């Protein structure tokens with residue numbers, strides 16, 4: 731169970747969980763072409779927590795969408811666990827995403843007329859889990875995320891922070907090796923932001939591989955590797971020092987314990 735078991739630390743598994751080579755994606759909008767991703771090489775090992783940070787319009791979300799197969803590159807290649815995805819079309823991506831990639835977004839993207847319980851169980855059922863198993867997974871995650879007791883609520887009855895926890899439960903219910911998070915705290919207040927970042931850190935400490943997109947350098951400091959993205963390219967790629975002075979709670983970085 732890569733997501734919720736195992737110890738902290740980066741695995742020495744031979745194939746990276748994710749590898750991208752020369753990814754390029756241009757959007758064609760009203761105002762002409764936007765060269766959102768202009769040739770990205772990237773490798774993410776099992777157990778890494780990578781933050782992609784950079785200014786608005788740098789191309790971070792486009793990159794994340796490419797990594798999750800939500801958009802296709804104009805050129806370049808992507809491997810998941812050593813398997814090349816170049817020939818995958820939308821239907822195949824949908825199936826593979828269910829098993830391999832959990833995604834959380836800024837605005838949660840929960841199904842508004844389904845209960846919390848159904849939102850979390852749905853991906854498990856679609857992936858072939860029995861109703862009993864889906865329920866058990868849901869119960870475990872909701873308890874772990876501190877929202878047990880909200881099963882019957884509709885998403886609109888929850889706070890933003892609670893909705894993002896439900897989205898996290900939904901993303902992790904199938905134990906995907908990779909979690910992609912696109913500005914997961916972008917619509918939350920400071921308390922909700924701390925909650926979500928604390929939960930991401932906790933899952934990471936248990937072995938979950940995470941790629942987090944954020945324009946907030948403070949949030950990026952919770953990761954152990956920070957990629958600075960600028961004008962569609964990786965401008966810098968740095969492992970963060972794991973000494974206490976650089977970890978969350980130290981001055982200048984996000985304080986998760988408040």
Ligand SMILES: Nc1ncnc2c1ncn2[C@@H]1O[C@H](COP(=O)(O)OP(=O)(O)OP(=O)(O)O)[C@@H](O)[C@H]1O
Pocket residue numbers: 757758759760764765766784785786787788789790791792793945
């Ligand atoms: N669907 C689209 N159609 C046209 N242009 C797009 C589309 N999506 C993104 N773009 C453009 O591509 C560029 C990169 O956008 P992207 O959303 O990937 O950046 P970002 O770094 O995530 O920005 P933000 O932090 O503001 O979300 C921008 O110039 C944006 O306007």
